[in-house]
Amino acid sequence: MEDIEIKVSGLKKDFGRRKVLKGIDFSLKKGGFLSVFGPNGAGKTTMVKILSTLEAPTKGDVTIAGIDLMADPIPIKKKIGLISHNPLLYGDLNAHENLRFYGVLYKVDDLESRIDELLDRVELSNRRYDYVRTFSQGMTQRLAIARALIHKPSILFLDEPHIGLDPHAVDILDGLLDDIRAEHTFVMVTHNLEKGLTLCSQAMILDGGKIVFFEEKNDIKRNKFEAIYKKSVKGEVV
Amino acid sequence: MTSFSQIWTILKKDLILELRTREMLISMFLFVMLTMVIFNYSFSADRNDLTAFGGGLLWIAFIFTALLGLNRSFAHEKEGGCLDGLLLSPIDRSLIYTSKVLSNFIFLSIIQIITIPIFTIFFIRYNYFPMIVLFILGIFLGNLGIASIGTFVTTLAINTKRRDLLVPILGLPLMMPILWLAVTISGNIMAGPLGPNTLKEVVRAVQILALFDIVYFVASYGLYDFVIGE
Numbered sequence: 001m002e003d004i005e006i007k008v009s010g011l012k013k014d015f016g017r018r019k020v021l022k023g024i025d026f027s028l029k030k031g032g033f034l035s036v037f038g039p040n041g042a043g044k045t046t047m048v049k050i051l052s053t054l055e056a057p058t059k060g061d062v063t064i065a066g067i068d069l070m071a072d073p074i075p076i077k078k079k080i081g082l083i084s085h086n087p088l089l090y091g092d093l094n095a096h097e098n099l100r101f102y103g104v105l106y107k108v109d110d111l112e113s114r115i116d117e118l119l120d121r122v123e124l125s126n127r128r129y130d131y132v133r134t135f136s137q138g139m140t141q142r143l144a145i146a147r148a149l150i151h152k153p154s155i156l157f158l159d160e161p162h163i164g165l166d167p168h169a170v171d172i173l174d175g176l177l178d179d180i181r182a183e184h185t186f187v188m189v190t191h192n193l194e195k196g197l198t199l200c201s202q203a204m205i206l207d208g209g210k211i212v213f214f215e216e217k218n219d220i221k222r223n224k225f226e227a228i229y230k231k232s233v234k235g236e237v238v
Numbered sequence: 239m240t241s242f243s244q245i246w247t248i249l250k251k252d253l254i255l256e257l258r259t260r261e262m263l264i265s266m267f268l269f270v271m272l273t274m275v276i277f278n279y280s281f282s283a284d285r286n287d288l289t290a291f292g293g294g295l296l297w298i299a300f301i302f303t304a305l306l307g308l309n310r311s312f313a314h315e316k317e318g319g320c321l322d323g324l325l326l327s328p329i330d331r332s333l334i335y336t337s338k339v340l341s342n343f344i345f346l347s348i349i350q351i352i353t354i355p356i357f358t359i360f361f362i363r364y365n366y367f368p369m370i371v372l373f374i375l376g377i378f379l380g381n382l383g384i385a386s387i388g389t390f391v392t393t394l395a396i397n398t399k400r401r402d403l404l405v406p407i408l409g410l411p412l413m414m415p416i417l418w419l420a421v422t423i424s425g426n427i428m429a430g431p432l433g434p435n436t437l438k439e440v441v442r443a444v445q446i447l448a449l450f451d452i453v454y455f456v457a458s459y460g461l462y463d464f465v466i467g468e
Contacts, residue, residue, distance in 0.1 A: 093254070132318075
């Protein structure tokens with residue numbers, strides 16, 4: 001039997017009368033990389049928020065690493081990390097204090113050396129005692145990457161992680177993703193077709209709260225994919 | 239790591255942020271001092287004597303000061319989406335509530351530690367120092383009640399556009415029993431010597447106030463998981 005890391009069945013989410021997700025079903029193998037595309041308002045971020053325990057689904061089942069998300073979210077939280085366009089960092093704490101704060105909440109062993117290692121990796125060691133509010137957007141996002149990885153999560157959710165990054169920060173993020181690719185499972189929401197299709201093992205297009213395309217990378221026919229993507233994005237414009 | 243150390247981690251972060259920015263404490267302090275000066279001019283411009291109704295005036299000032307602070311209590315979490323960072327962490331959401339109650343309690347207490355002596359020296363003509371333990375107990379329980387229900391209501395309103403309006407609208411009716419009991423305690427102690435009947439009334443008010451605090455805290459603690467992040 002294949003090692004399924006994320007299994008989603010009949011996932012629905014309503015905000016009042018607005019149905020944002022209308023029944024999502026998919027599964028992702030351990031070590032897989034799912035790229036999620038779609039127009040604004042398609043439900044991509046809502047899906048990631050549900051998978052990362054930030055939102056409760058209206059209906060449906062989500063199992064992560066064999067654990068029911070609704071029944072027992074705490075063990076799941078220890079396994080997941082989220083990098084989004086929001087850095088989730090306190091501006092009036094310095095870089096070290098931010099990482100330490102989250103590290104303590106996640107009960108990270110040997111926290112100080114983990115902080116050193118991550119600050120080195122995101123090239124912020126020399127700014128470790130500077131307040132985050134003094135950082136540029138690219139530096140803040142690099143620190144956000146370190147924050148998301150502080151507890152060595154095995155599953156990473158990336159919600160448009162490249163937005164606002166300067167080319168150097170993009171290189172650092174891509175390098176990090178490369179380094180940890182083998183031992184992690186990824187779900188990435190992106191509008192960047194090239195990056196998303198290059199990195200993924202599976203690709204999904206969400207439109208109007210439904211999956212309109214879902215295929216393994218090797219089975220993807222670029223023309224068909226782009227036609228469906230353009231159709232869904234045009235729908236957003238009209 | 240125990241629940242206590244998780245609460246301490248979040249509380250310590252709130253205290254550090256407030257010490258660095260002083261956004262909440264300075265606005266609360268200025269507001270409470272201004273209120274007291276206005277009270278003095280309104281009620282006793284020539285005599286500087288508010289002994290008879292000092293307790294009531296004090297708590298009017300404190301309740302609005304507390305609302306000012308409560309509205310700011312999640313400000314750092316809203317900036318940069320840090321509330322999501324907290325909700326992502328593998329901790330019981332009720333512990334977030336407990337740490338926020340404690341930080342709101344501490345900030346209001348700091349304001350009171352500074353302003354009550356000033357208010358007493360300038361406006362109270364009766365020496366209530368012999369009853370100071372009972373007085374402090376009343377202030378402590380009043381603060382705890384306001385912080386307990388205030389933190390819960392603030393969380394309910396956190397994701398709404400009009401949260402500055404919602405916190406007083408939802409919070410004040412729920413805080414009324416706390417206020418009534420706190421005014422009974424502080425007012426009677428500040429106003430003059432306590433006779434046996436008044437002392438009995440004050441002790442009774444302390445007991446009921448403690449009961450309200452327990453009910454408000456336990457109910458909010460139990461319901462917190464359903465309101466935060468939704």
